[in-house]
Amino acid sequence: MTRLTRRGFLGASALTAAGLAAGCGSSDETSGSGGSSGGKASGALDWWDHFSSFQKLNDDWAGKQSSTLGSNVTHTYYDASKAPQAFQLAHQANKMPDVYSNVIGLPLSALVSGKWVHELRLPEETMAKIPQNTLTEGITSLDKKLYGFPLFSFRQSSTLVWMNKDHLTTAGLDPDSPPTDYTGFKDACRKLASAGVKPMTLALGADGGRVRDQVDDMAQAAGFPGYQGLRFATGEYAYHDDSYVTVIEFLKELYDSKFMLPGTNNFSVVDARTRYAAGAVGIFIDGIWCAGGSKALVPTFVDKIASGPILVPTAGTDPWTYRGRPGAAYFVAADSGNPEAASKLIGSFMSEEYQQGMIAAMDQPPLNLDLVANSDAIDAYKKAVTFCKENVFLMPQAIVKNPDVAKVDASRKPITPHVGNIVQGYLGGSIKNLRNDLKKLSDASEADREQAITKAKSSGAKVSEDDYVFGDWKPGADYQPS
Template structure:
């Protein structure tokens, strides 16, 4: 996920450029609800048709117009930055900023959600978490999706696989088997693998997941047991080196360094390559751009370095996916629109959109989805475990998060730079990222404690964490 500064949210962009960009992104003149209705932005490509229809339905139900705009993930962050700069934030928007909730509240980006008891009762137990969706007992963000998911499932073209002698019912699950499958496809004259190397944020997400599957005892560089940052761990090196080998031997399609996620998925859905690592949203994203290709899709689990190893990936509590803007002029109707996302009708449509799986995974079993989507959700149920989080154990840790700054170069930058040949020493670059992450957190901790937050280094570590299990707080 793309990061912007947690302390200065605005880029040095001129007013004319901001106005032009916002016009392209659906931004109108004036502030939120400036035209007497609600504006709703999101970046979920697989859901854009469903959300357009839902906006029309809610316009009738709420008695106010709801204008829906989809922004591609590669431009959504900038669109929100510029909208905030020009006081044109949409009334409702998706959380792609990767900024701690405390900082968003402090800077006026979000408005408290007015959720009725009836609405809250529709949410699965544990959906609302202090420090993640709530702050000081107030709800600011609504989760839409299950935490059990990852971004690097092994999607593939079943026709291309079959032509290369690969059984679509038994896709590769290890690095060796995957490498062999790519070579078989290459022998047929077809590009073996698509990758969105131009989408640095997604590359970082996928390598974080692949490192977990390769045995990293934590997530996003953080070792759960000790609280240390260790991006330079062997699991990260192994995962990145694997992609480097595939790229250097021509098994990744030429030009991947220039492909955004949307570019890569669209090209793959046109039949240009055999395999494409992507998240669950691949199914809905392909359906949105080329529905004729959907029957050709198949999926395997995230890869592991060794055959016969069951992958384990970690995720935290359900995140805030939807916000109401702090600048909205109609908080009542904006909260009502967000509340509509908890209804059974919306949840069924959400599942059918085949994006991230809904909070209640059981809905997928009866939803109008393709079998590969059901299969990838079954992988998630088996392989994704709940991780420990400092902010859940001690909500005051949010004060530390609010002081942290983005690290550059980040993991996605390093992956792209190493595969492109601009970073010669991978482990050294990863160690620098670990050191920079540690220094930034230490600095944030000092500032938070100086401001009165009751936090300490002990909040980082979970010595009772056990690999391969859902973490339970004492």
């Protein structure tokens, strides 16, 4: 069963994607009931999720909402690696919790038809707090009925530069003036190595899902005018574009120069972040949630954390990236015994108190980014959020242009090897002709979309390749259809 990546919350047009789930932690511990029989008992609500950084916040919030709702709310945390199977088994047994996080990996249309979800009815005051361009037909709504709640802002990145202040100072580098381009980054790595510090790590291993997302980000910052290989203006797949080649060649140079911590080629996200938080490296390329994830692993490390922007090939280049409207983070189960109270519980996540709790956890930023500046979060996290506010823009999406695209997405298939697998193969030496393999990925992606469009049309959907063409897109700005 596939799992929804962090990126899946942020504009993948509800495509099913294998990879790392949205939770950043690795704990196998659960809080709350540890796996109940679902939210069937009268006057009780069960709430399951996989957001490791929010465990204490959600445990405490369950207690507060028990009083507010007049129902006993029990929160249960599942490790991201175990949540999909646990949710699937609960669904098969008709024992789903009333409220659960989106880690299933199915497009909304499949969740509705498969009787996974109940219509979400949020109070008017909650709806008024949700920013524009957040709720979207085909992503959080279907047939004008709201099913999913988008907990996180789309203005975030999986590919920021996180540093160890002490190590950078030892190497004569200024944590407050981090490298921003490839040349500066390589120079920083050389100075760290000369000071006896292993320069860096990143999550190259596992299924390649994280490095896939990061290469997509870096390609955008390198000038690729699209998202996940798809050009905005023409609707064509172009993973073989120069921007992708430039990014992967840069990673290859870092790898061949032995700037990466030994074992990096096999590291999962948790493996890499654990090394960073333990002080084994000077630099870790990770998402905006790195501060919270590192704090959860090594609380005393927090004071050593510094952050920098996504890297660009050439100094002075705008580090712009693009994201789609946020996907659903929470659902109410189709067979919830108390869907009204479950909806109110989800609605409470939009309160200022809960969003401040999210900020304190320093994971993915909440919908209300304005709360971050005056929060108690560390400066490195605030700096990262500010960078994303200024450099992450809303992209055009076929599913927003034509909601029938959801039927295309339901027939899409994961393409392998994907970008992350190609990076793994190229760095490891099994792939010799990088551009050739990227071209194969472009062609396979085009073919898969073509078969999905044909299948969607046969079921009555009014879709075509033109739905993916946005000739009016402009770089460096939120997309507004002309």
